[in-house]
Amino acid sequence: MDTKTAIIERRSVKHYDPNHSMSETEIRELLELALLSPTSFNMQNWRFVVVTDPAKREALKAAAWNQAQVTDASITILLCARMDAHADGERYWVNAPQPAQDVLVPMLKGYYEGKANLQHDEAMRSIGIASQTLMLAAKSMGYDSCPMVGFDFEKAAEIIQLPENHVIGMMLTVGKALKPAAPRGGQLPYEEVVKMESF
Amino acid sequence: MDTKTAIIERRSVKHYDPNHSMSETEIRELLELALLSPTSFNMQNWRFVVVTDPAKREALKAAAWNQAQVTDASITILLCARMDAHADGERYWVNAPQPAQDVLVPMLKGYYEGKANLQHDEAMRSIGIASQTLMLAAKSMGYDSCPMVGFDFEKAAEIIQLPENHVIGMMLTVGKALKPAAPRGGQLPYEEVVKMESF
Numbered sequence: 001m002d003t004k005t006a007i008i009e010r011r012s013v014k015h016y017d018p019n020h021s022m023s024e025t026e027i028r029e030l031l032e033l034a035l036l037s038p039t040s041f042n043m044q045n046w047r048f049v050v051v052t053d054p055a056k057r058e059a060l061k062a063a064a065w066n067q068a069q070v071t072d073a074s075i076t077i078l079l080c081a082r083m084d085a086h087a088d089g090e091r092y093w094v095n096a097p098q099p100a101q102d103v104l105v106p107m108l109k110g111y112y113e114g115k116a117n118l119q120h121d122e123a124m125r126s127i128g129i130a131s132q133t134l135m136l137a138a139k140s141m142g143y144d145s146c147p148m149v150g151f152d153f154e155k156a157a158e159i160i161q162l163p164e165n166h167v168i169g170m171m172l173t174v175g176k177a178l179k180p181a182a183p184r185g186g187q188l189p190y191e192e193v194v195k196m197e198s199f
Numbered sequence: 200m201d202t203k204t205a206i207i208e209r210r211s212v213k214h215y216d217p218n219h220s221m222s223e224t225e226i227r228e229l230l231e232l233a234l235l236s237p238t239s240f241n242m243q244n245w246r247f248v249v250v251t252d253p254a255k256r257e258a259l260k261a262a263a264w265n266q267a268q269v270t271d272a273s274i275t276i277l278l279c280a281r282m283d284a285h286a287d288g289e290r291y292w293v294n295a296p297q298p299a300q301d302v303l304v305p306m307l308k309g310y311y312e313g314k315a316n317l318q319h320d321e322a323m324r325s326i327g328i329a330s331q332t333l334m335l336a337a338k339s340m341g342y343d344s345c346p347m348v349g350f351d352f353e354k355a356a357e358i359i360q361l362p363e364n365h366v367i368g369m370m371l372t373v374g375k376a377l378k379p380a381a382p383r384g385g386q387l388p389y390e391e392v393v394k395m396e397s398f
Contacts, residue, residue, distance in 0.1 A: 001201065002200065002201065002202070002339070003200050003201065003202045003336065003338070003339035004232060004336065004339055007232050007235055007236075007332055007335070007336060008232070008235060010235070010237070012237055028389070031389070031393045032389065033203060033206050033207075035387075035389065035392060035393075036206055036207060036209070037206075037331065038209070038211055038334070040348050042383070042384045042385070044386070044387050044392060046392065047392055047393075047394065047398075048392060048393045048394065049395075049396070049397060049398065050393065050394070050395055050396070051396055051397075052395070052396070053396050056396060056397070091385055091387065092384050092385050092387075093384040093385055094384070094385035095382060095383065095384055095385050096381065096385070100381070104384075111349070120320075121319075121368075124320050124323035124327065125323050125324075125326065125327040125330075125348070125368065125369065126327065127324065127327065128323065128324040128325065128326065128327015128328040128329075128330070128331070129327040129328070129330055129331040129346075130327075131324075131328055132236065132327070132329075132332055133206055133331055135237070136202055136206070136331075136332075137202065137203065137206060139202070140201070140202035140203055147237055147328075149239050149321070149324070150310070159397070160396075160397045160398060161397045162398060166398075169320075169324065170324065182295065182299070183294060184241070184294065185241045185292040185293070185294055185295045185303075186290055186291050186293035186294050186295070187234065187243070188234075188243050188290065188291075190227075190231065190234065193234060193243060193246055194230045194247045194249065195246065195247070195248045195249070195359075196248075197248070197249075197250055197251070197255060197359075198248060198250075198358070198359045199246075199248065199359060199360045199361060199365075
């Protein structure tokens with residue numbers, strides 16, 4: 001599917017075929033595309049938990065105001081991040097020439113070390129970027145998706161056994177649409193949202 | 200360009216043709232695609248400042264450790280967000296049936312009102328999502344991009360006259376590549392980043 005078509009046709013779909021399953025190959029293809037999303041200093045701070053187990057998804061649904069898409073879609077992904085990913089800076093530049101490594105690795109560590117708010121912002125940014133990769137890749141594979149923040153983050157963390165020093169940023173369902181999304185609710189005028197040169 | 204190709208071939212490009220300009224039509228096409236990115240409760244909390252003015256871009260470059268792409272690319276976009284976008288909840292659902300509006304608008308306001316950290320997280324998530332729309336749309340239009348957080352956010356805020364109650368989340372350059380990106384620096388193994396069912 002053409003990129004512009006995927007961007008235009010991607011909508012947040014709530015109604016999925018509960019009998020449809022994604023194959024392991026499809027799930028891996030989708031997630032491998034997500035892993036090509038950019039991250040600051042290539043630190044790949046995101047972690048993706050793909051939930052297919054019916055009992056776990058029932059528990060996630062209960063933690064998400066019982067929204068049906070959590071169990072009706074084919075998979076439910078928890079987009080998480082490791083807050084101290086910067087500490088492993090060497091690993092993200094191992095293939096770069098040594099002089100580049102010598103600059104980038106200390107720069108990455110220095111930029112994030114000890115700055116909890118910045119680490120948290122980076123988690124949310126990286127998760128946001130990767131979520132759109134997943135949504136557009138899903139669309140191009142014939143699937144639809146629904147990004148969600150309306151759930152109990154602490155309960156979800158228990159269900160997926162989120163390790164210390166990690167955060168959850170979003171839940172995303174992916175599956176076969178039974179019913180298209182309702183028309184867009186009310187788009188703001190271009191000129192209100194896009195400014196030329198300055199506010 | 201095919202969606203998967205755009206995802207695979209999108210890289211953070213640093214070297215741009217400084218003589219290339221994007222037309223107003225191209226800039227508008229790119230930003231109109233960004234405006235189709237999903238936001239929580241459709242609140243469209245992002246604001247995009249497209250900087251083409253050479254003096255403003257020199258100032259932004261100075262605020263960004265003199266990274267050449269800020270002036271060499273064709274445009275530099277500041278991805279910002281309005282923190283209290285939820286307060287205008289009615290506008291984002293004006294086209295929905297009244298019973299849906301009656302549920303969604305109070306839910307949106309209640310979810311964000313008075314929760315500064317959550318508003319800030321939503322700003323970063325929305326900006327992350329929209330940035331990937333921009334990067335993939337740019338790729339499909341024959342352009343390359345570079346997402347950046349390595350700059351002085353306060354100086355950038357002065358340059359673009361960021362209003363109160365708004366934040367900057369990212370700088371993004373878009374232009375015609377002169378030199379491709381270096382090979383990926385060091386990708387983490389799939390199994391380390393993608394977990395099935397739980398951590």
